[in-house]
Amino acid sequence: MKSGPDDAIPIAAKLATKPVGLLEFAKLAGRNMLEVIPVETLQNTYVRGPLNIHYFCDPEIITELLVGAGRAFPKAKFTKDIIGSAVGNGLILSEGEKWRKQRHRYSPLFAARNLPLLSRHFAATGLDVAASLAENEGRIDVTQMAPASTLTNISRVIFSGNEEVTAEEIRLGLKNYFEYISNISLFDLMQLPKWIPRRKWLLSKRPVTDMRALARQVIESRRSESRVTPEDFLDLMIAAVEEDYEDIDTTVDNLLTFVVAGHETSANALAWGYYLLALYPEIQTLIREEIREVCPEGPVTFDDVQKMPLLRAHIKETLRLYPSAAFFARDAADALVIKDVTIKKGDALFFPVYSLHRNEKLWDEPNHYRPGRFLNITYPRGQYIPFGDGPRICIGAQYAETEIMVLIASVIRQIEFSMTDVPIPRPVLTFTMRPEGPLILNARAI
Numbered sequence: 245m246k247s248g249p250d251d252a253i254p255i256a257a258k259l260a261t262k263p264v265g266l267l268e269f270a271k272l273a274g275r276n277m278l279e280v281i282p283v284e285t286l287q288n289t290y291v292r293g294p295l296n297i298h299y300f301c302d303p304e305i306i307t308e309l310l311v312g313a314g315r316a317f318p319k320a321k322f323t324k325d326i327i328g329s330a331v332g333n334g335l336i337l338s339e340g341e342k343w344r345k346q347r348h349r350y351s352p353l354f355a356a357r358n359l360p361l362l363s364r365h366f367a368a369t370g371l372d373v374a375a376s377l378a379e380n381e382g383r384i385d386v387t388q389m390a391p392a393s394t395l396t397n398i399s400r401v402i403f404s405g406n407e408e409v410t411a412e413e414i415r416l417g418l419k420n421y422f423e424y425i426s427n428i429s430l431f432d433l434m435q436l437p438k439w440i441p442r443r444k445w446l447l448s449k450r451p452v453t454d455m456r457a458l459a460r461q462v463i464e465s466r467r468s469e470s471r472v473t474p475e476d477f478l479d480l481m482i483a484a485v486e487e488d489y490e491d492i493d494t495t496v497d498n499l500l501t502f503v504v505a506g507h508e509t510s511a512n513a514l515a516w517g518y519y520l521l522a523l524y525p526e527i528q529t530l531i532r533e534e535i536r537e538v539c540p541e542g543p544v545t546f547d548d549v550q551k552m553p554l555l556r557a558h559i560k561e562t563l564r565l566y567p568s569a570a571f572f573a574r575d576a577a578d579a580l581v582i583k584d585v586t587i588k589k590g591d592a593l594f595f596p597v598y599s600l601h602r603n604e605k606l607w608d609e610p611n612h613y614r615p616g617r618f619l620n621i622t623y624p625r626g627q628y629i630p631f632g633d634g635p636r637i638c639i640g641a642q643y644a645e646t647e648i649m650v651l652i653a654s655v656i657r658q659i660e661f662s663m664t665d666v667p668i669p670r671p672v673l674t675f676t677m678r679p680e681g682p683l684i685l686n687a688r689a690i
Contacts, residue, residue, distance in 0.1 A: 252523055254565055254613050257598060257671040259283040263294065276680075277571050277673040278598060285599035289606070296591040301600040303626030308582050309574065309593060310634035311625070320573035320592065332497030335639060336505065346498065347639065349488045353480045354643050360546040362477060365400040366647050367543035369393055370654020377659045378689035383666075385682045390514035393651055394507045395419075401477040402503065403462055417458055420451035421500075422508060422675075459499045460492060477502075502640065509568035510644050512678045516566035517559060517652055519668065520613055522661040522685045527615060531555050532660075535653045544657075549649040557618040559648055563630035565613065570598040570677035572632065597629060598677065662686040 257278045264272065264280050272279040282299060284291045289302035300306050308314060318339050335346050352358075373393055377384065395415050403414045466478055474480045478499075485495055521528040531554050539548040549555065576591040587593070602610040606627055608617070631638035638644070662685065669680035 251612070253611055254520060254523060255668045255670055256602075256611060257673075257677075259286065259599070265294065275672075275674075278671065278677070281571065281594075281596045281599060285596050286602055286610075287604055289603060290585060293592075293594065296588065297594055298585070298587065298591060299594045299596055299599070301596065301603045301606070302583065303600075303606070303624045305582050305585060305626075306595065306600070306629070307626035307633065309580075310595075310629075310632065310636075313580055313582075314574065314576070314593070315634045317574040317577050317593065320575050323573060332500070333494065334497035334501035336501050343636075345488075346490075346494070347635075349484055349490060350481070350498065350639060353477070353484055354640050356642065358474075358480055359642065359646050361474065362401055362643065363546040363549075363646060363650050364543065365476065366397055366650040367545065367654060369396045369400065370544060370651045372396070373651070374655045374658045377655065377687045381688050382686065383664060383684050384687045385684055386515045386518045387679050387681075387683045390518070391508070391511040393514060394511045394647070397510075397647060397651075398503055398507055402499070403458075403478070414458070417451070417455050418503065418507070421455040422504075424449075424451040455500060456496055459496045459503075463492065463495055463499065505638070506640055506644065506647075508676045508678070510647055512566070512568045512676055513559070513562055513644075513648050514651060515679060515683055517562040517648065518655075518661050518685060519683055520558070520562055520565070521656065522663050524613060525660075525662065527554075527558065527613075528656065528661065531558055532656050535657045539653070539657070544650050544653045546646060546650075549646065549653060552649065552653065553619060554615065555649055555653060556645075557615040559645060559652070560618040560628075560630075561613060561615040564601045564607075564618075564628060565611075566671060566677060567597045567601060567630045568676045568678075569630065569632065569638075570671070570673050571596050595629075598671075598673070601628065601630075658689060660688045660690045662688070 258276075259281050260272075260279055261283050264282075268280075282291050282293065285299050285301050289300075290305065291299040291301075293299055300309065309317065319337060323337070333342065335343065335350065338346060370393075373389065377389075395418055398418065399414050462478065463482065467482055471479055474483060481495075481499065481502075490498075521531070531552075534552050534554050535544075538551045539545070572595050574593040574595075576587050576589055576593055579589050580587040600606070604610050608614075626633065631641040631644075664684050664686055666682070666684040669683060671677050672680045
């Protein structure tokens, strides 16, 4: 399936074209992690970095490290240092038995049986966004529109029905919270001792303390209601911890973990997804026709999006080209030899998902937008991992894919996006991979 008459190539990230020393690594990574990833990772499936760093783009090695012998290797220490103050010891950062118990406790929340309920909230947001764009045609910054959509979803599925806090207070609190956690410390990246002062310490920690207090208040308030029938995600979450006890601090950690993992990642995928549809209008038209044939009007349901294979392929191709979790790392807990690669205990294992998804040894025309590559085609395990893999694969993967599909279907059904003369920003990676600046498109009701 060709992308369009001119077959334009989507904007790509800038990777490192020369060796990067430790100090420069930390400086660059604090601004844009993509700039420290060697460009060779686009051509080779294994690159040995400086010191004890390994870059893996080999699907077999990745699978062995995430699913096989290395599946119990812990998250990298610098990852914990960077976001630990914001999400505590929830599912993202906990290890061992504590992690296993939490994973078991919360897995049912994200089961397919709960997605029809949650999709009703997503569809309401999608209808609101489409109506707003129809009333305000013209240029739109999708890097502002997309996060507003996912923040609204969070308000609806987690913080709805809380009489003591307004929706605007929730949105402002979440905005300040995300700005705080996106401020990455150079010293954390260099893994310097925790007693060395960080510039971040000069910033008020109020966004985190306020958000934790709000989360605790919302949880306790909802518990007191004792709803018989779950109406949203928070009801499902409380039901899970009622069946399998968890202390309130850990529940707050996990509520914020789900907020962090589910907001900016989905928002970035939405922004890049709208951009690709504008860049390839013929594909946009085909997807719109598919959507209208399945659900010509009214709320888009969970069952509806199961009948939209081209839309799903578009989302998968968007996450191939622009994975929100474009990089993650593990610390080697033991020595291993995999396919002649020797890994020593304590080595840093880097998984540059951005490079893996664009590696020329793995993909045909890797830098081109080809949604057809995800229609009735399967790939070797470890080659396509927008949500990770193994025991620690993103627990909310199906939730996220459903949210993105429902929102895009609701909007594209009524709105046509097209390109403008404003330059498209490159991808940058801090907490997640996002556009470096405003991403301006034209929006027109049709």
